[in-house]
Amino acid sequence: MEQERTFRAGIDIGTESVNIVVMNDARIIYSQTLVTEQAGPVAVKALLDQAAAEMKWPSGFVPPLVSTGIGKKTIPLALKTSTDMVCHAEGARWHFPEARTVIDIGASGSRVLRLSAMGRVEKFAVNAKCASGTGIYLRNMTQILESSFEEMSALSEGVSESTEVSNYCAVFAESEVISMIHSGESKERLAAGVFDAVVDRLMEQINRVGLNAPLVMTGGVARNQGLVRSLERRVGLRAMIPPEPEIVGALGAALMAGKEIEAPAKRLEVGDH
Amino acid sequence: MIFAGIDVGSRTTCALLLQDGQVLSHGLIGTGADSEATSRRAMDIALAESGVTDREVKGIMATGYGRVLVPFADQIISEISCHARGAHQLFPEARTVLDMGGQDCKAIRLDGDGNPLNFTMNDKCAAGTGRFLEVMAETLRLPLEEIGPLSLRSTEQIGINSFCTVFAQSEVSLLLRQGKTKEDILAGLHRALCVRILSLLNKVGIEEEFVITGGIAKNVGVVRVIEEKLGIVARLPRESQIVGALGAAILAEESR
Numbered sequence: 245m246e247q248e249r250t251f252r253a254g255i256d257i258g259t260e261s262v263n264i265v266v267m268n269d270a271r272i273i274y275s276q277t278l279v280t281e282q283a284g285p286v287a288v289k290a291l292l293d294q295a296a297a298e299m300k301w302p303s304g305f306v307p308p309l310v311s312t313g314i315g316k317k318t319i320p321l322a323l324k325t326s327t328d329m330v331c332h333a334e335g336a337r338w339h340f341p342e343a344r345t346v347i348d349i350g351a352s353g354s355r356v357l358r359l360s361a362m363g364r365v366e367k368f369a370v371n372a373k374c375a376s377g378t379g380i381y382l383r384n385m386t387q388i389l390e391s392s393f394e395e396m397s398a399l400s401e402g403v404s405e406s407t408e409v410s411n412y413c414a415v416f417a418e419s420e421v422i423s424m425i426h427s428g429e430s431k432e433r434l435a436a437g438v439f440d441a442v443v444d445r446l447m448e449q450i451n452r453v454g455l456n457a458p459l460v461m462t463g464g465v466a467r468n469q470g471l472v473r474s475l476e477r478r479v480g481l482r483a484m485i486p487p488e489p490e491i492v493g494a495l496g497a498a499l500m501a502g503k504e505i506e507a508p509a510k511r512l513e514v515g516d517h
Numbered sequence: 518m519i520f521a522g523i524d525v526g527s528r529t530t531c532a533l534l535l536q537d538g539q540v541l542s543h544g545l546i547g548t549g550a551d552s553e554a555t556s557r558r559a560m561d562i563a564l565a566e567s568g569v570t571d572r573e574v575k576g577i578m579a580t581g582y583g584r585v586l587v588p589f590a591d592q593i594i595s596e597i598s599c600h601a602r603g604a605h606q607l608f609p610e611a612r613t614v615l616d617m618g619g620q621d622c623k624a625i626r627l628d629g630d631g632n633p634l635n636f637t638m639n640d641k642c643a644a645g646t647g648r649f650l651e652v653m654a655e656t657l658r659l660p661l662e663e664i665g666p667l668s669l670r671s672t673e674q675i676g677i678n679s680f681c682t683v684f685a686q687s688e689v690s691l692l693l694r695q696g697k698t699k700e701d702i703l704a705g706l707h708r709a710l711c712v713r714i715l716s717l718l719n720k721v722g723i724e725e726e727f728v729i730t731g732g733i734a735k736n737v738g739v740v741r742v743i744e745e746k747l748g749i750v751a752r753l754p755r756e757s758q759i760v761g762a763l764g765a766a767i768l769a770e771e772s773r
Contacts (some may be wrong), residue, residue, distance in 0.1 A: 259687070310753035352684060374642075375683035384683075415622065415652065415682045426550055 251307035252505065253295075255288055255322070256331065257315030258350035260379065261493040262287040266295055266307060267502065275491045277464075279496060284315035292321075312493055314352075323504055329357060329365055331496030336460040337363045339486040344456035347446060347483075348476075348493070349465035351379035355470070356449040358456060362468025366444040369449035377413040377445025379465045383413065388421050391430055397470035399435035406436035417441065420490055437475040446475065458478045459483050464490035518773075519569055520576045522765025523590060524599065525556050525583030528619025528647070531759050532559035534567055534574070535766035538606075540567045542566035543759050551640035552586035558718065560589070579762055580768035582620070590701045594768055596761050597625055597636050605631025605729040605763030612724040615714065615743075615751075618758070619647045624717045625725065631764075637720040643682040645713030647732050648737075652682050653706050656689050657699050664703050668738035671704035685709070698770075703738065711742045718747075730760040 246351035256263045266274040311322040314329040336346040347356040411417040466489035533543040544562025579590035580599040678713035679685040679759035705758040
């Protein structure tokens with residue numbers, strides 16, 4: 245069909261979830277998140293099948309596709325791969341063109357990007373080696389606090405003095421929080437303390453990169469109001485959150501797919517950093 | 518005269534009674550949520566075993582992570598001094614001690630009299646402590662005591678890429694799903710752990726005799742990898758988890 249010619253897709257294969265964004269004419273026309281333990285290619289096929297069914301694509305049609313995320317190399321269908329950094333920067337700027345700092349917290353790592361006025365990544369810091377302060381850290385803490393992410397955010401709301409989680413290591417911090425619960429520490433103050441601990445880790449990266457307003461947060465963890473509040477308090481800036489922060493990486497990849505089609509000569513821009 | 522040493526670790530507590538340089542008895546139990554009660558219980562076990570009463574004990578030295586939580590101790594001292602002194606008592610030629618417990622790892626260099634010369638320690642990151650192996654044993658659904666011997670039966674070399682305990686846990690789950698054997702995974706984990714141990718040891722420098730203390734000395738797989746990498750034979754105490762308490766008891770006696 246004629247209209248599908250202008251379709252572009254981006255896929256972000258993370259450690260905990262796989263996201264797809266389909267764009268047409270600079271608009272997001274479809275997006276989906278699959279939280280899965282399946283291997284990248286299996287999850288991507290499921291997502292593409294779902295998209296094809298919902299958008300009534302002719303059989304066998306796959307739009308030009310760019311992949312990103314930890315499993316980006318596992319997708320033979322992709323025109324090319326792009327780095328998380330470029331995709332999160334592009335995706336954040338699509339929502340907020342004036343963005344100068346992007347903080348992305350994923351399941352197993354986080355990154356802070358400083359952008360120039362033109363949107364180039366000027367400086368960045370990445371944590372991918374240590375679980376402290378990552379989405380997995382937060383998820384494990386929700387289990388210990390027997391709360392959902394939303395409940396944990398609600399718990400922390402209005403807490404003026406949080407309980408300090410003094411252990412850096414995710415494993416030791418879990419034991420610390422468990423023993424504090426046993427000794428009667430309030431869940432509200434602990435929830436706030438856990439968010440503050442995640443912000444402590446982010447500050448290490450922010451201090452290396454510098455922080456310019458406007459600030460955008462991406463990645464599913466940005467849905468967490470408690471964390472956003474803690475970060476905003478610490479840096480004294482408002483954070484702008486896209487309506488679906490978890491698809492920003494995939495959105496960036498879809499935007500890169502668009503560039504790839506429109507200007508194949510500009511390949512250098514999306515090389516691995 | 519009888520003296521006592523109590524080592525309250527993050528996972529294990531040991532109380533030990535010493536008379537004229539000879540160990541009378543010891544009590545070794547898991548550290549509970551209440552360190553005070555745990556230390557009392559370990560002490561009671563040691564007393565009961567040798568038929569000694571509280572009043573016969575002339576001095577009590579507490580050490581370890583929970584040393585300030587032993588209300589009946591007369592003195593406290595850092596576990597570095599105790600491990601050095603305890604290792605020296607068992608192996609008078611000891612010059613390097615590796616002590617790995619439930620939540621930390623220490624490399625200590627000591628002089629010919631059992632005094633620590635210098636040391637390095639990791640208690641910030643679970644990777645490189647006994648906790649790493651505890652988490653992995655849990656992930657593999659194996660009792661901690663079994664992982665050492667099992668790892669020796671490995672036939673395929675597997676590399677573990679994650680440094681972090683949390684990420685390594687996911688990596689292990691993935692390896693299991695890929696059909697890798699527990700034996701091979703364990704051997705890979707032990708090699709990964711040894712990388713952290715060796716970097717600690719290299720900071721203080723290794724001189725023979727080399728003694729391994731703490732719970733890790735009971736893991737034959739880890740001991741074997743360390744020995745291979747260093748090219749030296751490690752000295753192992755018969756009961757590796759009492760060395761800190763032994764050192765504490767000796768230091769209690771010497772401080773009289």
